[in-house]
Structure formats: structure tokens, C-alpha cells
Amino acid sequence: MAVERTFLMVKPSGTERGLTGEVIRRVEQRGLKIKGLKQVKVSKKLAQDHYDEHRARPFFGELIAGLTRSPVVGIVVEGESAVAVVRSMLGTTNPVDSAPGTIRGDFATELAENIAHGSDSVKSAKREIALWFDKTELAK
Ligand SMILES: Nc1nc2c(ncn2[C@@H]2O[C@H](COP(=O)(O)OP(=O)(O)O)[C@@H](O)[C@H]2O)c(=O)[nH]1
Ligand SMILES: [Mg+2]
Numbered sequence: 001m002a003v004e005r006t007f008l009m010v011k012p013s014g015t016e017r018g019l020t021g022e023v024i025r026r027v028e029q030r031g032l033k034i035k036g037l038k039q040v041k042v043s044k045k046l047a048q049d050h051y052d053e054h055r056a057r058p059f060f061g062e063l064i065a066g067l068t069r070s071p072v073v074g075i076v077v078e079g080e081s082a083v084a085v086v087r088s089m090l091g092t093t094n095p096v097d098s099a100p101g102t103i104r105g106d107f108a109t110e111l112a113e114n115i116a117h118g119s120d121s122v123k124s125a126k127r128e129i130a131l132w133f134d135k136t137e138l139a140k
Contacts, residue, residue: 004082005035006119007128012070013113015039020073023103023116026089027077036076036129036138042068049131059112066112074132083125086118 008027010020027034040046047067054060077086091102095114098105108114119125129138 001080003078003080004122004125005076005078005129006082006086006125007117007132008075008077008086008119009117009132010073010075011115011117012066012072013108013110014115015073016070017107017115019107019115022107023073024075026103027075027086030079030085030089032077032079032082032085034075034139035078036133037073038133038137039071039073040132041071044068046131050128062112076129076133076138083119083122087120090114090116090118 008023010023014020014023024034024037042050044064047064048055050067051060051063054063057063079085089103091098091104093104093114094111095104095108096111098108100106103116104114119128
């Protein structure tokens, strides 16, 4: 058990539907702390760097187009086991399988339109937070 930081992002599929506040509300209700928060108009390069691990996938072009089509909201979340807690709040990658009560299980049915992203490990979280935020933008 350890206090961690993770990178949570409301993707265009969430911001376009006005679900940013709902995602933030759930994070705060869970007792997690927000240490960074901003809306970003995502460049193609930032989107590609964010999803670097998926570069060779056949759906990569679609993934980048989906992430750059509308502004996103990036959030640095801190708390006990924050990486795993945020992932469980999101639900499974494919919303069809996501349990009710999860963000994806409550608001989505399509894989490519699954509302929000959460880092999958502490290592990924460190990389993603550094990619999306300058240190001066983060609370202590
Ligand atoms: N179009 C399409 N999008 C996908 C597919 N697999 C994953 N995605 C999207 O790519 C994102 C990143 O995939 P992944 O890292 O495996 O899932 P996550 O960590 O749960 O978001 C997912 O959240 C989906 O929105 C696919 O087969 N087709
Ligand atoms: Mg992922």
C-alpha cells in the first residue's frame, strides 16, 4: 500500500457529452485528491506520444483522430493505490463488459468512445504526468 499519483483524462468522448464534472465528482467522492487539472487542445504529436505503446496497432490512426477531435481534460489524481483505484473506477477497456457503477459501465457502450483514460501502472503514470503537465502546474 502506498500513496500514488495517476493520470486521469476525460477523453473527447467524455468532454463532448459534458461528463467532465461527473468524472471529477466521482474522484472527489472517492476521497482522492486532485493535484493537477487542465483542459488541453491535443496536438497530433502529444496524442501519438501518449498512446506510444499502441503505435503498431491497426486502430492507431483512429485512436489519434479520436483523441485530437475535441479538447480533453487532464487530471493528476493522488491517493492510496490511486493507479488501481482509478482503473477500477473506469471499468474494463471495452464498455460492453464494464460493470454498472463504473464510469465506462455507466456512460458508454463503444470501445473507441469509452469516456476516460487512466494510467495502467505507476511507471506509466510517471511518464504520462510528465508528458501532460509541467511540474509548476502541479500542487504539492
Ligand atoms: N477503435 C479501437 N479502439 C481501441 C481498440 N482497443 C482499444 N481501443 C481504444 O484505445 C484505448 C487504449 O487502449 P488500452 O490502453 O488497451 O485500454 P485502456 O488502458 O483501458 O484505455 C482504449 O481506451 C480504447 O478507447 C480497438 O480494437 N479498436
Ligand atoms: Mg491503456
